[in-house]
Amino acid sequence: MFWKSFNTYIHKAYSVLAGLYPGKIFIRLSLTNKMLTGYAILIITSIIIFVYAESSFQQLISLNRSIVSVDITIQKAARDMLDILMDQDNYEKRYLILKSPDMMNLFWKRGEAFHQWLNKLWDIRHKNGATIEELEELGEVEKIDGLYKDYEGMIRREVDLVKTGKMRKAYTLSNNEIKKILDKLVDSLDRMSTSAKNYEELKMRLISVMGPGVFLRTIALWIASIVIAVSVGLLVTYHITSSIHKLKIVTEHIADGDFDYDPQIHTSDEIGTLSEAFITMGKRLKKLEKMHLDASPLTRLPGGLAIENMLQKRIDTGQPIAFCLVDLDNFKAFNDQYGYARGNLVIRETARIVEKAVKSKGITDDFVGHIGGDDFVVITVPSRMHDISKEIINQFGMVMPQFYDAKDREKGYILGKNRQGVEIQFPIMTISIAIVTNERRKLTNSMEVSAIAAELKDYAKTFPKNIYVIDKRRTT
Numbered sequence: 001m002f003w004k005s006f007n008t009y010i011h012k013a014y015s016v017l018a019g020l021y022p023g024k025i026f027i028r029l030s031l032t033n034k035m036l037t038g039y040a041i042l043i044i045t046s047i048i049i050f051v052y053a054e055s056s057f058q059q060l061i062s063l064n065r066s067i068v069s070v071d072i073t074i075q076k077a078a079r080d081m082l083d084i085l086m087d088q089d090n091y092e093k094r095y096l097i098l099k100s101p102d103m104m105n106l107f108w109k110r111g112e113a114f115h116q117w118l119n120k121l122w123d124i125r126h127k128n129g130a131t132i133e134e135l136e137e138l139g140e141v142e143k144i145d146g147l148y149k150d151y152e153g154m155i156r157r158e159v160d161l162v163k164t165g166k167m168r169k170a171y172t173l174s175n176n177e178i179k180k181i182l183d184k185l186v187d188s189l190d191r192m193s194t195s196a197k198n199y200e201e202l203k204m205r206l207i208s209v210m211g212p213g214v215f216l217r218t219i220a221l222w223i224a225s226i227v228i229a230v231s232v233g234l235l236v237t238y239h240i241t242s243s244i245h246k247l248k249i250v251t252e253h254i255a256d257g258d259f260d261y262d263p264q265i266h267t268s269d270e271i272g273t274l275s276e277a278f279i280t281m282g283k284r285l286k287k288l289e290k291m292h293l294d295a296s297p298l299t300r301l302p303g304g305l306a307i308e309n310m311l312q313k314r315i316d317t318g319q320p321i322a323f324c325l326v327d328l329d330n331f332k333a334f335n336d337q338y339g340y341a342r343g344n345l346v347i348r349e350t351a352r353i354v355e356k357a358v359k360s361k362g363i364t365d366d367f368v369g370h371i372g373g374d375d376f377v378v379i380t381v382p383s384r385m386h387d388i389s390k391e392i393i394n395q396f397g398m399v400m401p402q403f404y405d406a407k408d409r410e411k412g413y414i415l416g417k418n419r420q421g422v423e424i425q426f427p428i429m430t431i432s433i434a435i436v437t438n439e440r441r442k443l444t445n446s447m448e449v450s451a452i453a454a455e456l457k458d459y460a461k462t463f464p465k466n467i468y469v470i471d472k473r474r475t476t
Contacts, residue, residue: 049218056210056217056218059210060207060210061273063203063206063207063210064207064281066203067200067203067204067281068280068281069124070124070196071196071197071199071200071203072196072200072281073120073124074121074124074138074192074193074195074196075193075196075197075200077117077120077121078189078190078192078193078196079193080113080117081114081117081118081144081189082186082189082190083300084110084111084113084114084117085114085182085185085186085189086348087106087110088107088110088111088114089182090345090348091103091104091106091107091110092107092155092158092174092178093174093341093342093345094345095107095159095162096158096162096167096170096171096174097342098402099162104159107155111152114148118141118144118145118148121138121141122141122145124138125138125141138192139192139195140188140189140191140192140195141192143188144185144188144189144192147181147184147185147188148185150181151178151181151182151185154173154177154178154181155178157173158170158173158174158178161173204251207251208248208251208252212248218241218244219241296370296372298344298347298348298351298370299347299348299351299370301351301355301368301369301370301376302367302368302369302370303369303370303371303372304369304371304372306369307367307369307371307377307379308446310367310369310379311323311379311446311449312445312446314379315438315443315444315445315446315449319381320381320382320383320437320438320439321379321381321382321436321437321438321443321449322378322379322380322381322382322384322385322435322436322437323377323378323379323435323436323437323449323453324377324378324379324380324385324388324389324433324434324435324468325375325376325377325433325434325435325436325453325454325456325457326350326354326375326376326377326378326392326431326432326433327374327375327376327431327432327433327434327457327460327461328346328350328374328429328430328431328432329429329430329431329432329461329464330426330427330428330429330430331343331346331373331374331429333414333416333426334346334403334404334414334426334429336416336417337408337414337415337416338403338404338405342403345403346374346400346403346429347373347374349399349400349403350374350376350396350431351368351370351376353392353395353396353399354368354376354378354392355368356391356395357388357391357392357395358378358380358388360391361384361387361388361391362378362380362384362387362388363380363381363384366378366379366380366381366384366388367379367380382437382439385435385437385470389433389435389468390468392431392433392468393431393433393466393467393468396430396431396466397430397431397466400428400429400431401428403429404428409428412427412428413425413426413427413428414426427464430464430465430466430467431466431467432457432460432461432463432466432467432468432469433460433467433468433469434453434454434456434457434459434460434468434469434471435453435456435468435469435470435471436449436452436453436456436471437470437471440471440472440473440474441471441473441474452471453471456469456471
């Protein structure tokens, strides 16, 4: 009964203080000044409260900084290093095919970026005060460093073999030793990224647990001094505990995947700093999750689910839409003739062409996705669809013949079997772009758009050339 009445009194006092405390002055004070101002007559109690609160907040800030500067950095490093390895593998395969020194120059250029990330990871590992957890997260760095040195050494051997005309040995080295060590590098990077992600989640759970604990123990200290300074004590309690409660809520939101949640803490003290750090961390986590969600492992572009969600969102908001379905013609015949490795090079190059065209001719909000295989999607606005499509077609027309052998390039076709098993001539690959807009018709859902685009794509593929076609039919 006593505690029930006491809690009722506390809540009523909080409501009164919410309208009375000098907010503009109070939010500019540090925790130290708030404590000293509020508990001038109880200096010893004030010091005890401040030391405890400061220590707890610093632990939270330290955990948060560790997530941002170590865990997230390691994950970003692993992702970027994987991208670099894929690019280098791409250049190495092109070098074997084209024997172009430019490919090796690009290979070593990307290698510089890989070494920069390695140096950054070594700096984190060797920093003063590195925790045991951080050292465990970076346990793969030494192995990655050694593997990458071996990888570079094998590449130099391959270059020497190519220069001396020993192509069979060069291909054997590429498809065996180099592939094996590349697989080991990918495995090590994946393990390092997974370890960092696990520690990130562990620290997030720890922050979520610490928040309520700090709140409860701080309340207990304030209750001990309430007999002497009830009013002042409640004022300080109201401000700090409300902020801590908001931090508790934001940790729960972030843990549930709501990375945009703002705790609405606008103070200039340590809690405000911690709040800003939480917001920054949420934004970075959101970017990381979007990059990993539904991405194509070959091109790193968003996949079917992300494409569908983005398209439906723009339909629902009534924005001008130009949905561009990009498809390669005669790709299957090329893949059958030259093998999946060169086919993958074509897919990556097509992704690069599409992304570059959208970046140079589109707008900031344009979206590029990879449905799978040789199908890509661009979501832009009608005013940019012509320029983007023309740029894709121009770049594709210049680049794609280079992927064919010289004799096939000169003939302008390759021989292959159609679906009926009859051997026919397949021309050099072309690109078809089917564009669906809401300029003349109302689009209701993503499935409708996909069906229209698929129908239009079949029509575009009847033209034996690089082409883009636009659906100009009106809603009946």
